[in-house]
Amino acid sequence: MSDALLFKDIDEPGLNTLAVYEARGGYSALRKALQLTPAEVLEQLEASGLRGRGGAGFQMGKKVSFLPKGSMNKYLVCNADESEPGTFKDRELMQKNPHLLIEGIVIAAHAAGADRSFIYIRGEYVLQADILDAAIAEAREAGLIGERILGSDTTLSLVLHRGAGAYICGEETGLLDSLEGKRGNPRLKPPFPANQGLYQGPTLINNVETLSTVPAIMQMGGEQYARLGVQSSTGTKLVSISGHVQRPGNYEIELGVPSREIIYGLAGGPPEGSEIKCWFPGGSSSPVLTPAELDIPYDFDSLAKAGSMLGSGAIIVVDEHTPIVELALKVAKFYRHESCGKCTPCREGTNWTVKMLERIDNGEATPMDLDIMASVQDHIIGNCLCVLGDAMAMPIGSMIAKFRDEFEQHIETARMRNNLTLTPAPADEQVLFAGGSA
Amino acid sequence: MTAIPRLGGSSRASGWDRATDSEKDPALIPDPATTEVPAELREQIEDAMARYPERHSAAIPALHAAQDLHGWCSPEAIEQVACVMQVTPAYLDSVASFYDMLETSPVGRHSVYVCTNISCSLRGADALLAAVSEAAGDDPEFNVRAFECLGACDIAPMASVDGVYVGPLEISDVPQLLEDTRAGRPVLPEKQLATRLVADPDANSQEFPAHAVEEGKR
Numbered sequence: 001m002s003d004a005l006l007f008k009d010i011d012e013p014g015l016n017t018l019a020v021y022e023a024r025g026g027y028s029a030l031r032k033a034l035q036l037t038p039a040e041v042l043e044q045l046e047a048s049g050l051r052g053r054g055g056a057g058f059q060m061g062k063k064v065s066f067l068p069k070g071s072m073n074k075y076l077v078c079n080a081d082e083s084e085p086g087t088f089k090d091r092e093l094m095q096k097n098p099h100l101l102i103e104g105i106v107i108a109a110h111a112a113g114a115d116r117s118f119i120y121i122r123g124e125y126v127l128q129a130d131i132l133d134a135a136i137a138e139a140r141e142a143g144l145i146g147e148r149i150l151g152s153d154t155t156l157s158l159v160l161h162r163g164a165g166a167y168i169c170g171e172e173t174g175l176l177d178s179l180e181g182k183r184g185n186p187r188l189k190p191p192f193p194a195n196q197g198l199y200q201g202p203t204l205i206n207n208v209e210t211l212s213t214v215p216a217i218m219q220m221g222g223e224q225y226a227r228l229g230v231q232s233s234t235g236t237k238l239v240s241i242s243g244h245v246q247r248p249g250n251y252e253i254e255l256g257v258p259s260r261e262i263i264y265g266l267a268g269g270p271p272e273g274s275e276i277k278c279w280f281p282g283g284s285s286s287p288v289l290t291p292a293e294l295d296i297p298y299d300f301d302s303l304a305k306a307g308s309m310l311g312s313g314a315i316i317v318v319d320e321h322t323p324i325v326e327l328a329l330k331v332a333k334f335y336r337h338e339s340c341g342k343c344t345p346c347r348e349g350t351n352w353t354v355k356m357l358e359r360i361d362n363g364e365a366t367p368m369d370l371d372i373m374a375s376v377q378d379h380i381i382g383n384c385l386c387v388l389g390d391a392m393a394m395p396i397g398s399m400i401a402k403f404r405d406e407f408e409q410h411i412e413t414a415r416m417r418n419n420l421t422l423t424p425a426p427a428d429e430q431v432l433f434a435g436g437s438a
Numbered sequence: 439m440t441a442i443p444r445l446g447g448s449s450r451a452s453g454w455d456r457a458t459d460s461e462k463d464p465a466l467i468p469d470p471a472t473t474e475v476p477a478e479l480r481e482q483i484e485d486a487m488a489r490y491p492e493r494h495s496a497a498i499p500a501l502h503a504a505q506d507l508h509g510w511c512s513p514e515a516i517e518q519v520a521c522v523m524q525v526t527p528a529y530l531d532s533v534a535s536f537y538d539m540l541e542t543s544p545v546g547r548h549s550v551y552v553c554t555n556i557s558c559s560l561r562g563a564d565a566l567l568a569a570v571s572e573a574a575g576d577d578p579e580f581n582v583r584a585f586e587c588l589g590a591c592d593i594a595p596m597a598s599v600d601g602v603y604v605g606p607l608e609i610s611d612v613p614q615l616l617e618d619t620r621a622g623r624p625v626l627p628e629k630q631l632a633t634r635l636v637a638d639p640d641a642n643s644q645e646f647p648a649h650a651v652e653e654g655k656r
Contacts, residue, residue, distance in 0.1 A: 007641035073491075085555045085587040092636060116491070123502070123539045124551070124588050126601035127632055159489050164498050165538030167586060181497035183536040199492055241637075242557035242591030249592040249637020266638070284556055284587075316557055316591070330556050334586055340536075 005216040005236050006209065007252040010096045016131050018138040021099040027144060029215035033107040034152040041111040045214070047222030049234035054079055054170075054207030055283070055312045057300045064112045066194035067202045075203040076109045076117040076156075077179065078211055081163055081170040083122055084283035085334060086314030089238035090208035092250050094121070094128040097212070098135035102158065104211035106145060107218055109156045112204045116157050120175050123164040132160050167338035171386045172205045173197075174340065185342045186386035209238055209313075230256035233299030237313050241267040244274065244319035253298065260294040263317060274319045278402070282311020284331055285391030287398030288318075307398070324403040325410045328396055329357045335392035346389030349380040353396060360407060363414030370407055374400050465528060468521035475518045479507050483522040493523060497533045501540050510541035538585070545581035548619050550574070551598040554584040557591035561606070566595045569609045573616055580616070593631055603631035 004010075014020040021027070033041050046061030067074060078101065082090040094101060101119075109117050121129050136158055139145050145158045161179055168174040169184040176198050178184035197203025213235065217225045226234045233255040239262055242248045246268030253262060259281065263269060270276055278288040281298070287308040289296070296306050303310045318327060336350040356373045359365040377393035377400075384390070400407060482503040486496035500523060504515040511534040513527070520527045534540040552558075552567040567584050574580040588603070590596045596605025599619055604626045607615070611626060618625040627633075636642070 004638070004641050007636060007638055009642055011635050011642045082589050083587060086557055086591055087587075088589045088591055091589050095632075096636070122589070123498075123537070124585075124598060124601075127603070161495070162499065162502065163537070164502065164540050165585075166536060178498070179495060180492060181494035181533065183532055240591065242594060243560045247637055248557075248594065251638040252641065280556075314591075316560075318560060322560060327556070330559055334555060337586060 004252045006093065006097075006100070006212055006238060007250070010092070015096055016098055016135060018099060018135070018142060021097070026099055026215075027103055029218035030103050030106055030144065031150060033110055033218050034150055034154060038111050038113055041107065041218070044217055044222035045108075045111060048217045048225040049222075049232070050210065050213055050217060050225070051233065051300060052207055053209035053213070053237065053313065055084065055285070057310060060206060060210055063194065063206070064108065064204055066192070067112050067114075067204055068195065069113070073116065073199075073201050074112060074114040075198040075201055076105060076112060076114040077172075077175065077198060077203055077205045078105055078117070078119040078208060079170060079172065079175060079205055080119050080121040080125070080128075080208045081175060082125075082208070082312075083167045083170050084285060084312045084314060086242055086280060086283050086316040087240050087312040088242075089240045089250050089313065091125060091128055093208055093212050093238070094125070094132055098128075098132045099139065100212045100215060101132075101208055102135060102139050102145065104214035105158065106149065106154075106156055107214045108204065108206065108211055110154050114204060115155050117159075118179060118198070119158070119160045120169070120179055121160060121162055122169070123162050129160060129162050136160060166340075167334075168340045168386070168388060171388065174386065175205070176203065183340070185340050186388075188385055229254055230297065230299050232301055233310075237298075237310075239298070240312075240314045241317070242314070243279075243317040244270045244276070244322075245317045246271060255299040256297045256302075258295050259289075259298045259315075262298055263294065263315060267315075267317070270317060270319045274321060277318050277320045277322060277324070278327075278399075279318060280314070280316040280395065282309050283314040284316065284334065284395060285309075285387075286311045287394045288402065290402060323410065324399055324406045325357065325361050328399050329354070329361060331395055332357055332392055335388060339388055343384035343386075343389065345380045345383045349376055349389055350392055352376060353392065360411055361414060363411055363416070363418050363420050365411050367408050367411065369411075370400055370404060465526060467524055467526055468517050470521055473517060473521040475521055476507065479503055479518060480522050483519060487523065494525065496523060497525075497530060498537070498540075501530065501534055505540060509547065510544050512544070541581075546577070546579045547581075548579055548600055549581045549583075549598070550600075550615075550619070551583060551585035551588065553586070553588040553590070553594070553596055553598075555587035555591075557587075558594040558596060561594040563595035566597070566607055566609060566612075569612045570597070570615070573612045579620065590631055592637060593629075593634065596631075599625045604629045605631065 042064055050060045051057045105117050145156050147155050163169050166184050169178045171186050173187035174184040193203040193205055228235045236252050237255050239251050239253055251266045276291045278290055280286050280288055281303050289308055296302050300310045332353045336354050339346050339350045341347045377397040380389040380393040483500040486499040487493040500519045504519045505511055508515040516527045516530045520530055535542055552570055554563045571582050574582045588598055590603050593605030595607055602625055615626055
């Protein structure tokens with residue numbers, strides 16, 4: 001892409017310092033925004049059609065407009081808990097261009113009328129947090145955050161909060177509980193954070209990439225930004241590609257390019273001599289797609305229409321030599337580990353899915369177990385406070401649907417290998433409760 | 439007190455595999471007059487509390503600070519944090535047991551988190567973890583563990599060594615990795631994420647990547 005918005009000269013030495021950032025025009029979007037009323041800034045955000053880059057893809061402008069008007073403490077929280085497997089784009093942004101994020105936060109807070117803001121960064125990102133801390137200090141010193149920013153009426157505090165390792169804290173309400181100093185359990189919605197979020201106050205929560213896009217929208221104008229990409233998926237998107245590709249990494253693409261172009265053109269495709277078996281288009285939570293679906297345009301709606309999702313923009317490519325059962329087990333174990341345990345369908349569903357997959361892997365299952373496993377997934381989806389359980393159920397469900405033959409073959413091969421019969425001999429001891437060892 | 443056997447399950451449900459002594463009175467908020475807290479730790483916790491509108495928000499930063507001092511969230515560490523924050527130890531225990539980076543039992547001083555999530559395992563992370571575990575052996579200085587996606591799939595397979603991301607790692611890097619850590623040197627300097635350029639060839643104009651490579655560091 002020739003006109004990178006987020007990644008333009010990202011490796012320029014010293015870009016993480018205020019001096020270099022300002023020398024190349026940084027914070028001029030903020031100056032421009034502060035000349036406008038919050039409503040005018042919001043108008044630009046809505047016109048841009050920018051959709052959330054964290055996973056859900058909700059229109060950012062709309063989210064801002066949901067916050068109640070009037071004078072009260074309102075909060076802006078930047079979700080930097082990037083932990084969706086396969087995603088590492090926010091890491092690169094924060095590490096190399098922290099002031100872009102800070103500028104975006106101040107503009108968005110101005111539009112939303114928020115006077116307190118937080119960045120919730122995952123605890124593992126030590127380097128990125130240190131860089132952000134230094135950048136925040138510089139910005140505060142220069143009057144870019146704090147009381148009456150650049151002489152305007154806008155006031156904003158900004159605090160960097162380091163997490164301590166929990167995937168669920170990337171879920172917006174789990175994040176809020178964690179930021180309030182509790183276990184990161186998700187909350188019941190409604191009330192939505194826009195009405196009752198952090199410390200029970202109205203709260204706007206946005207992803208790092210979403211907020212980092214805001215300065216560009218202010219610079220070029222919302223309508224101009226909306227010309228990039230395709231209808232209903234406007235703008236550019238950072239894509240993290242990993243797994244079996246020759247050039248894994250972050251790429252900035254214009255939404256709507258064919259997925260094949262990203263996987264083969266940019267990332268070089270799988271290593272010589274191997275073919276793609278399947279690929280996750282948007283992190284490990286997205287249903288897998290097959291090589292036949294490589295020509296789907298990479299945007300929110302096209303991927304949704306194909307039964308998957310763009311999610312966080314993390315493509316994981318899996319080659320033909322990887323057993324699908326092994327992949328499913330890896331996914332299921334991750335979600336079992338990360339389930340907070342609050343809702344039964346997720347806590348038990350993830351646990352049982354792992355057990356059933358282990359039985360499949362050992363050849364102790366029958367093909368009928370695949371149907372039972374699919375039904376477990378059906379019972380998780382939509383039945384929990386948050387979508388962590390769904391995030392396991394969707395990819396596992398898609399793997400069973402698309403690779404059922406391989407699952408059945410795997411069971412049969414493992415059964416033969418381990419010399420098991422289909423009807424197990426009755427156990428010597430009567431099992432009263434098999435939950436612990438099954 | 440006999441341990442109550444529990445079903446294996448989600449790691450985040452605290453008390454799942456720990457027995458509770460119901461004979462004992464619940465611990466109260468520690469009395470500042472009788473609880474000794476190292477001055478430096480007290481200052482760190484008070485600083486953290488001052489950053490938020492609600493003091494409870496400082497729980498994670500405060501536990502991080504206490505863990506840095508004590509090596510893990512020991513009962514003594516929890517007691518000290520509880521005293522400064524004026525909350526019950528049980529409250530902090532509930533927080534500490536939720537998060538992967540907060541240790542609720544004693545561990546080695548140097549943490550080596552090996553990412554074993556999808557992208558890393560597709561590129562050999564499980565063998566890497568086995569190699570690191572074997573090489574570290576029972577050295578009490580090391581806390582080697584499998585970790586969920588660390589957000590660095592571009593350098594898969596990778597590890598976070600005392601918070602420093604290194605990758606892509608080969609099995610042959612393992613002795614050097616441990617040796618550097620033991621000696622307190624920067625770990626595998628040429629494989630650190632900090633010096634890596636973005637993969638997107640269109641992101642940089644011609645002159646910048648060259649500079650960045652020369653300086654070797656951002």
